[in-house]
Amino acid sequence: MNLTLRVWRQAGPDDSGGFVDYRVEGVTEDMSFLETLDLLNESLITSGDAHGPIAFDHDCREGICGQCGVMIDGVAHGPQPATTTCQLHMRHYRDGDVILVEPWRSAAFPVVRDLVVDRGAFDRIIASGGYISVATGSAPEANLTPVPRPQADESFTAAACIGCGACVAACPNGAAQLYTAAKLTHLNVLPQGQPERYERTIAMVEAMEAEGFGNCTNHAECEAVCPKEIPLGTIAKLNRDYIRASLRAPAKT
Amino acid sequence: MTSTTEATSTDQSRYFDSRLESKAPTGPIEERWDQRRFQVKLVNPANKRRFHVIVVGSGLAGAAAAATLGELGYRVSNFCYQDSPRRAHSIAAQGGINAAKNYQNDGDSIFRLFYDTVKGGDFRARESNVYRLAQLSVNIIDQAVAQGVPFARDYAGLLDNRSFGGAQVSRTFYAAGQTGQQLLLGAYQALERQIAARTVEMYTRHEMLDLVLTDGEASGIVTRNLMTGEIESHSAHAVVLATGGYSNVFFLSTNAMGCNVTAIWRAHRRGALMANPCFTQIHPTCIPVHGENQSKLTLMSESLRNDGRIWVPKAAEDSRAPGDIPDEERDYFLERRYPAFGNLVPRDVASRAAKAICDEGRGVGPGGYGVFLDFRDTAGGATAIAEKYGNLFEMYSKITGEDPYSSPMRIYPAPHYTMGGLWVDYDLASTIPGLFVLGEANFSDHGANRLGASALMQGLADGYFVLPATISDWLAGKLGKQPVGTDAAEFRKAETLVRERTAQLLGNNGKRTVDSIHKELGRVMWDYCGMARSEEGLRKAIGEVQQLRRDFWSDVRVTGEGQHLNQELEKAGRVADFLEFAELMCTDAMVREESCGGHFRLEHQTTEGEARRDDENFAHVTAWEMAGAGPEAGADGAAPLELIERREPLVAEYVQPSQRSYK
Numbered sequence: 001m002n003l004t005l006r007v008w009r010q011a012g013p014d015d016s017g018g019f020v021d022y023r024v025e026g027v028t029e030d031m032s033f034l035e036t037l038d039l040l041n042e043s044l045i046t047s048g049d050a051h052g053p054i055a056f057d058h059d060c061r062e063g064i065c066g067q068c069g070v071m072i073d074g075v076a077h078g079p080q081p082a083t084t085t086c087q088l089h090m091r092h093y094r095d096g097d098v099i100l101v102e103p104w105r106s107a108a109f110p111v112v113r114d115l116v117v118d119r120g121a122f123d124r125i126i127a128s129g130g131y132i133s134v135a136t137g138s139a140p141e142a143n144l145t146p147v148p149r150p151q152a153d154e155s156f157t158a159a160a161c162i163g164c165g166a167c168v169a170a171c172p173n174g175a176a177q178l179y180t181a182a183k184l185t186h187l188n189v190l191p192q193g194q195p196e197r198y199e200r201t202i203a204m205v206e207a208m209e210a211e212g213f214g215n216c217t218n219h220a221e222c223e224a225v226c227p228k229e230i231p232l233g234t235i236a237k238l239n240r241d242y243i244r245a246s247l248r249a250p251a252k253t
Numbered sequence: 254m255t256s257t258t259e260a261t262s263t264d265q266s267r268y269f270d271s272r273l274e275s276k277a278p279t280g281p282i283e284e285r286w287d288q289r290r291f292q293v294k295l296v297n298p299a300n301k302r303r304f305h306v307i308v309v310g311s312g313l314a315g316a317a318a319a320a321t322l323g324e325l326g327y328r329v330s331n332f333c334y335q336d337s338p339r340r341a342h343s344i345a346a347q348g349g350i351n352a353a354k355n356y357q358n359d360g361d362s363i364f365r366l367f368y369d370t371v372k373g374g375d376f377r378a379r380e381s382n383v384y385r386l387a388q389l390s391v392n393i394i395d396q397a398v399a400q401g402v403p404f405a406r407d408y409a410g411l412l413d414n415r416s417f418g419g420a421q422v423s424r425t426f427y428a429a430g431q432t433g434q435q436l437l438l439g440a441y442q443a444l445e446r447q448i449a450a451r452t453v454e455m456y457t458r459h460e461m462l463d464l465v466l467t468d469g470e471a472s473g474i475v476t477r478n479l480m481t482g483e484i485e486s487h488s489a490h491a492v493v494l495a496t497g498g499y500s501n502v503f504f505l506s507t508n509a510m511g512c513n514v515t516a517i518w519r520a521h522r523r524g525a526l527m528a529n530p531c532f533t534q535i536h537p538t539c540i541p542v543h544g545e546n547q548s549k550l551t552l553m554s555e556s557l558r559n560d561g562r563i564w565v566p567k568a569a570e571d572s573r574a575p576g577d578i579p580d581e582e583r584d585y586f587l588e589r590r591y592p593a594f595g596n597l598v599p600r601d602v603a604s605r606a607a608k609a610i611c612d613e614g615r616g617v618g619p620g621g622y623g624v625f626l627d628f629r630d631t632a633g634g635a636t637a638i639a640e641k642y643g644n645l646f647e648m649y650s651k652i653t654g655e656d657p658y659s660s661p662m663r664i665y666p667a668p669h670y671t672m673g674g675l676w677v678d679y680d681l682a683s684t685i686p687g688l689f690v691l692g693e694a695n696f697s698d699h700g701a702n703r704l705g706a707s708a709l710m711q712g713l714a715d716g717y718f719v720l721p722a723t724i725s726d727w728l729a730g731k732l733g734k735q736p737v738g739t740d741a742a743e744f745r746k747a748e749t750l751v752r753e754r755t756a757q758l759l760g761n762n763g764k765r766t767v768d769s770i771h772k773e774l775g776r777v778m779w780d781y782c783g784m785a786r787s788e789e790g791l792r793k794a795i796g797e798v799q800q801l802r803r804d805f806w807s808d809v810r811v812t813g814e815g816q817h818l819n820q821e822l823e824k825a826g827r828v829a830d831f832l833e834f835a836e837l838m839c840t841d842a843m844v845r846e847e848s849c850g851g852h853f854r855l856e857h858q859t860t861e862g863e864a865r866r867d868d869e870n871f872a873h874v875t876a877w878e879m880a881g882a883g884p885e886a887g888a889d890g891a892a893p894l895e896l897i898e899r900r901e902p903l904v905a906e907y908v909q910p911s912q913r914s915y916k
Contacts, residue, residue, distance in 0.1 A: 142397075
C-alpha cells in the first residue's frame with residue numbers, strides 16, 4: 001500500500017519545527033510502523049532530502065524497552081490498545097491513508113530532534129526514592145519473606161511499566177502521575193517495600209512536581225494509552241499513601 | 254600414533270600464551286571462590302573513594318556492577334547509549350533465571366546446575382567459573398527479592414519455579430514473560446540510588462568509541478555524546494566493559510537495534526584477546542521472517558516449549574489447515590528424535606532439528622521456513638495458557654495477525670545470544686591490565702551453547718558479586734596514584750582518531766545506505782556462519798565480507814552532521830566494526846574443525862546428523878590476537894585482518910566430556 005506520513009521535523013531543541021508530508025510506497029501489512037519509518041528514511045537518504053532521515057527513538061522493537069513512542073494521529077503509540085509504537089503493524093492501515101506523526105509533547109520532555117524527546121525526568125524521579133535500599137550482599141534468604149499472591153500480582157502489574165512516557169504525552173496536563181504511581185505501587189505493596197514506604201512516596205511525588213509535570217485531574221487518558229495497561233487505581237493508591245505520609249510525624253533522626 | 258601425539262603437543266605449544274592463565278585457584282572446586290576472595294588484595298573502606306572506575310553498559314551486568322561498586326564506596330562513571338539505563342537489552346529477556354535453590358525438592362543442587370551448564374555448553378567452558386556461577390545463583394535470587402523484584406509466587410506466597418530447556422529439574426525463577434525487565438529494574442533502581450548518592454555519575458546517550466591505554470594498561474575511554482556529537486575523554490583507574498553481545502552481525506536477530514560489537518571490538522583492536530567468537534546461539538523459538546523490510550526478529554520465550562509441542566506435517570507441502578491434520582500424519586520430530594528430553598532439548602539441538610526439517614522441504618508457512626508450536630494438548634486449555642503465557646500470545650498475535658489460541662504458532666530459529674566475547678580470567682580481567690569484561694561481552698561461562706535462563710544469572714553474578722570482589726586486587730596496586738589525565742597524549746591521539754573516522758564516514762558521500770550494507774553482511778553471515786558451517790562456505794564468506802568492507806568505505810552514504818543527534822552516523826560506526834568482526838568470526842569457525850554446541854560444522858557430524866565433538870584436538874578456548882593493528886587500520890577497506898590464534902587449554906576435572914545425549 002502507499003501512504004502519506006505527515007511528520008514533525010525539528011532540527012534541534014531551539015528550532016521551531018513544522019510538519020512535512022512524505023509519500024511512502026510499497027508498505028506491506030506485515031511491516032511494523034517503525035519499519036515504515038525505516039523504509040521512508042532509506043529513501044530520504046538516497047534521494048538526498050534536505051532534512052535528511054527522520055530521527056526517532058527505538059531499540060528493542062518488541063515492546064519492552066520503552067524507548068520508542070510517538071503520537072500517531074494524535075494518540076500516543078497510535079490506535080491499537082496496549083500496543084507500543086514498535087508493535088503497531090501496518091495491517092491496521094489502508095492504501096491512501098494520511099498519518100500524522102508527532103513527538104511526545106510535554107514541557108517536561110523537551111524535543112531533542114524530530115520525534116526524539118528527552119525523558120531524563122523519569123530517571124530522576126526514580127533516583128529520588130524509587131528503590132528499596134538493600135546493598136548487594138545484605139539480602140536475607142528469599143523465601144523468608146512470603147508475599148501473598150494478591151500483593152505479588154498487584155506489584156507485578158504495576159512493575160510492568162516500561163517508562164515510555166505515553167501517559168505524560170496523553171495527559172492534557174502533562175502529568176506523570178501514572179508513571180510515578182506505577183513505581184510506587186510496585187514497591188509499596190510488597191513487604192520488602194514497607195520500611196521506606198512513606199519517605200519514598202513523599203520523595204517521589206516531590207521529585208515529580210519539581211520536574212515540571214502537570215497536575216493530575218483524573219482525565220484517565222493515561223490509562224487509555226498505556227501500552228502495559230497500568231491501572232488508574234495505582235494513582236488512587238499514590239494519593240492515599242501521600243496523604244498518610246503527610247500526616248505522619250517526621251521521622252526522628 | 255606416536256607421531257600424531259607429538260604433532261598435537263607441538264601444535265598446542267605453538268598456540269600457548271602466558272597471558273591466557275585463568276588464575277583460578279586449584280583446590281577443591283567448591284572452595285575456589287572462597288580461596289580467591291581470600292587471596293585478593295583488599296582496598297580499605299576509607300580508601301575506596303580514591304578510586305575511579307568506568308563501567309560501560311547498563312544492562313544486568315553493567316548496572317549491577319556500577320551500583321555495587323558505588324555502594325562499596327568507589328567512584329563510578331557509568332555509560333550507556335540508550336536514553337536511560339533502564340532500556341539496556343537485558344530488559345527484553347523473557348523466560349527466567351536459574352538458581353540452585355532446590356525449592357522444588359526435585360534433586361537440584363549447586364553441583365547439578367554446574368554439571369548441566371558445563372554439559373549444556375558442550376564441555377567448552379571453564380569449570381571453575383561455572384561452579385562459581387552456580388554457587389552465586391542462590392545469592393542473586395535473594396538479592397533480587399530483597400530489591401522488590403516481583404517474581405512469580407505460589408498461593409502460599411512462596412517463590413515459584415518452572416523447568417527450562419536442557420534441564421530435568423525446575424530451577425527457573427520468573428516474572429511472567431518479562432523476567433529480564435524485572436531484574437533489570439531491580440539493578441536500575443539500585444543504580445539510581447547510587448546516582449542520587451553521587452557515588453555513580455551516569456552518562457546516558459554516550460557511546461564508547463575507543464579504549465585508551467597508557468603504558469599498556471587501560472586508562473580510560475573516548476565517547477561520543479550522541480546528543481551533541483561531542484567527542485569526550487574519560488579516565489579512571491579501571492575500565493569495565495559490560496556491553497552485551499554481537500548477534501546483530503547477522504542484521505536480523507532478536508537483539509535490540511542498537512546492540513553492537515563496537516566497545517569490545519575497539520578493545521580487541523587495542524590488544525584484548527577475543528575468545529571463541531564463532532560460538533553463537535541460534536534460538537529455536539522465534540517468529541519467522543516476514544519479508545525484505547523486516548528490521549528485527551522477535552523471540553517467543555523458550556518456556557513455551559514446556560507446554561507447546563513442535564511438529565510439521567509428515568508429508569511435504571501438506572496444504573490442510575494445521576487443525577485438520579490428524580495426529581498420525583504429524584511428525585513431532587523432537588519427541589521422535591529425542592524421547593528423553595522431547596521438546597525440552599537444549600537450544601542448539603532444537604534449532605538444528607528445525608532447520609533440517611525445513612531443508613527437507615517440510616517446513617510450514619510462507620517461504621517454508623517455519624515449524625508449528627502447538628498448544629492443542631495443553632492441560633487446562635486456553636485458561637491455563639493465558640495465565641502462563643498470555644503476554645507472549647498477545648505479542649505473537651500483534652506481530653503476525655494470527656490467533657495462536659485457535660491455530661498453532663509458527664516458529665523458526667533466529668540469532669539470539671553470543672557465547673564468545675573478550676577473553677577473561679577467573680577475576681573477569683581481560684588480557685589488557687585494568688580492563689574487565691562482564692556479562693555477554695565476555696566469553697566465560699556458557700561454553701559453546703548457553704542453557705535457557707542462564708544469561709540473566711551470569712550477568713548478575715558478574716556484576717553483583719564477582720567483579721566487586723575481584724577488582725580490588727587490581728585497584729589496591731594503584732593506591733596513591735591518580736588516574737592518567739585526559740589531557741595526556743594517549744587520549745589526545747585516540748580522540749583524533751575518533752574524529753577522523755567520524756569525518757571520514759560523514760564525508761564519504763557514496764550511494765549506499767548503511768542498512769543496505771548491514772543487511773548484505775547479515776545474509777552472508779546467516780548463510781555461511783549461521784546454523785551450519787563448512788570450510789568452503791566460510792572461505793567464501795570471508796571473501797565476501799572483505800569485499801563488503803571495501804564497498805562500505807568506498808560507497809557508504811552517511812547523511813547529516815557530526816554535531817547533533819545523528820542516528821545514521823551511529824549505525825555507520827557500528828556496522829564498520831561488524832564488518833571487521835565478521836571476518837574474525839568466520840575465521841574462528843573455520844579453525845574449529847569440530848562441531849560443538851551452537852557451532853555445527855557440516856564436515857563433522859554423525860551419520861544421524863548429530864554434532865561430532867573432537868575433545869582430543871579442540872578442548873580449548875580459542876583466543877585471537879590482532880597483529881599490528883591500531884584503530885587506524887579501520888579505513889583500509891578490504892585488507893585482510895592479521896589474526897593470530899592463541900589457546901587456553903580446558904581441563905575436565907569434575908565433568909568428564911561425554912557424547913551429549915538427550916535421547
